[in-house]
Amino acid sequence: MTLELAGVTTALLLLLGTPLAWWLARTQSRFRSVVSAIVALPLVLPPTVLGFYLLLFWGPRGLGGQLSRALHLRPLPFSFAGLVVASLICSLPFVVQPLASAIRALGRGPLEAAATLRLGSIQSFVWVALPLLRSSFLTAGLLGFAHTVGEFGVVLMLGGNIPGQTRVLSIALFEHVEALDYTAAHALALGLVLFSFVTLLGWGRLHERSRGI
Amino acid sequence: MSEAAGSERGLFAAFRRARGDFSLELDLELPARGTTVLFGPSGAGKTTLLRCLAGLERPRVARIGLGDTVFQDDARALFVPTHRRPLGYVFQDDALFPHLNVRENVAFGMRRIRPPMRRVAWEPTIELLGLGPLLDRRTTELSGGERKRVGLGRALLTSPELLLLDEPLSGLDRPARRLVLDYLRQVRDRWEIPMIYVSHALDELLRLADHLVLLDAGRVVDAGPVLDVTARAASFPGLEGEHGALLLASLVQHDPEAGLSRLEFSGSALWVPQVARSLGSLVRVWVRASDVSICLEAPGRSSALNVLPARIVKVEAAGPYQALVEAEVGAAPGRLFRALITKKSVVDLDLRPQQQVFLQLETVALLTDG
Numbered sequence: 093m094t095l096e097l098a099g100v101t102t103a104l105l106l107l108l109g110t111p112l113a114w115w116l117a118r119t120q121s122r123f124r125s126v127v128s129a130i131v132a133l134p135l136v137l138p139p140t141v142l143g144f145y146l147l148l149f150w151g152p153r154g155l156g157g158q159l160s161r162a163l164h165l166r167p168l169p170f171s172f173a174g175l176v177v178a179s180l181i182c183s184l185p186f187v188v189q190p191l192a193s194a195i196r197a198l199g200r201g202p203l204e205a206a207a208t209l210r211l212g213s214i215q216s217f218v219w220v221a222l223p224l225l226r227s228s229f230l231t232a233g234l235l236g237f238a239h240t241v242g243e244f245g246v247v248l249m250l251g252g253n254i255p256g257q258t259r260v261l262s263i264a265l266f267e268h269v270e271a272l273d274y275t276a277a278h279a280l281a282l283g284l285v286l287f288s289f290v291t292l293l294g295w296g297r298l299h300e301r302s303r304g305i
Numbered sequence: 306m307s308e309a310a311g312s313e314r315g316l317f318a319a320f321r322r323a324r325g326d327f328s329l330e331l332d333l334e335l336p337a338r339g340t341t342v343l344f345g346p347s348g349a350g351k352t353t354l355l356r357c358l359a360g361l362e363r364p365r366v367a368r369i370g371l372g373d374t375v376f377q378d379d380a381r382a383l384f385v386p387t388h389r390r391p392l393g394y395v396f397q398d399d400a401l402f403p404h405l406n407v408r409e410n411v412a413f414g415m416r417r418i419r420p421p422m423r424r425v426a427w428e429p430t431i432e433l434l435g436l437g438p439l440l441d442r443r444t445t446e447l448s449g450g451e452r453k454r455v456g457l458g459r460a461l462l463t464s465p466e467l468l469l470l471d472e473p474l475s476g477l478d479r480p481a482r483r484l485v486l487d488y489l490r491q492v493r494d495r496w497e498i499p500m501i502y503v504s505h506a507l508d509e510l511l512r513l514a515d516h517l518v519l520l521d522a523g524r525v526v527d528a529g530p531v532l533d534v535t536a537r538a539a540s541f542p543g544l545e546g547e548h549g550a551l552l553l554a555s556l557v558q559h560d561p562e563a564g565l566s567r568l569e570f571s572g573s574a575l576w577v578p579q580v581a582r583s584l585g586s587l588v589r590v591w592v593r594a595s596d597v598s599i600c601l602e603a604p605g606r607s608s609a610l611n612v613l614p615a616r617i618v619k620v621e622a623a624g625p626y627q628a629l630v631e632a633e634v635g636a637a638p639g640r641l642f643r644a645l646i647t648k649k650s651v652v653d654l655d656l657r658p659q660q661q662v663f664l665q666l667e668t669v670a671l672l673t674d675g
Contacts, residue, residue, distance in 0.1 A: 201396070201398065201400045202400060202402060204361050204387070204396075204400065205394075205396060205400035205401075205402070206388075206402075206413075207360075207361070207386070207387035207388045208359060208361075208387055208388075208392065208393065208394035208414075208460070208463075209388075209413050209414030209417065209459065209460075209463060210388045210389075210414055210417035210418065210463055211388055211417065212386075212388050216388075220402060223404040224402075224403070224404055
């Protein structure tokens, strides 16, 4: 359940985060700083604030809720799709920021060289930018994944806690503690700690290797 | 098709580009053959001009093209993106792809060219540039000169109609410069691809340029065949202290015992240290103004190898104590020589235009064998 959520979210994050990061890294637009700040908001806001607004927005009276009803979609709150949307927004900065700085560090040189070697922009992206940014994509993906697994506030607000549907690890842990079931809590908590540790370890290894080349 | 047209019409570029307090404004027609050197101090706009030709930068209003092919014409809202222009570009920082090895780098652009369009073939390129032993290396294991050769080969193999080179010798030590310069000459002779070559080094200009564009602060100071421009311009932008004369002379005699060769130009002749070329070949010579002295009468016995009769054309101040004298040597229209002497000497010898004098040359720099 948790892994499925994190997996779907990470895939979507990379898909949406890449063009956004590209735009942030390259644009001269005066909206850049505004967009950049909005993307970074989830870093500093208590997740419950986000969850609250998302709940209102997608709720039966909210704009999003009315829209999805008009389109005969299932309501988002307390569903898996709702969790995905919430996690997307929360984890976006963890994906966009490393990608944007990597794209900035890449510079224009390699892509200009590719252009003089007759590659169009899409071909340049596939054959030059993607391979050169490979490790940054892995980093961004890992961070996005790990952060989604660890997210709590938004998930609780928007997802509720429906076993088998929207109950994720972090919330299950909260429940166990509430119920004073420390054995189960230990099992989950230790699992999360181990998972995070392994993720970060893998990330560090990856970095060392890509720098070693 | 565009090739034939290109050699008739050549390269044209007219635009204004303003960025901050720097503006580049020019209207140029360049021949689409031989080597054109864009020369000027850093900040003159050379690289910007090259980037605009390649479409890496887009001046707001411009007309740029090669022969019958128009790359940018804002009167017709036309802009051909870089990857559709038949140009090769050698970057100052090489811009090799670090994720690919040498072979993949060199083949990178060639793969985009349909086989029948490949005028520059793989084998002769690899052979001429000596890339064979490097092909399986990573780009990070290459020396500066090797990186340049890889960049040059990569650009060449797209079979460009024009090769743009941005200071290809910068950052190389002297032996590597010589080697790369030699490769460039061979490339020029082998495929006859016209080159636009950005430089701020005098020796590159003198050795390579067939055509010369002097740029300073975003403006064209002078442009034309290299012999004409070097005759007109007493000095070069960014090199105000360097004066001299560029000669194209033909090799007519070897004297192996003395270790000398005789060069003829405009009905006059020079002895120079032996040139390893066959008789009849054309040799470039640079005579520095500081190596030329002036005598009113032919010196009797002198250690100077060359004493040339000349007619003074112009005397002008060059700094507080020195003067630059321009004098014509040989049958009209003779070649212009320059001598840098003290103002005191000008007064003592009472030098003025039309006066007949003798130029005494200490040494001359041969450029062909550099």
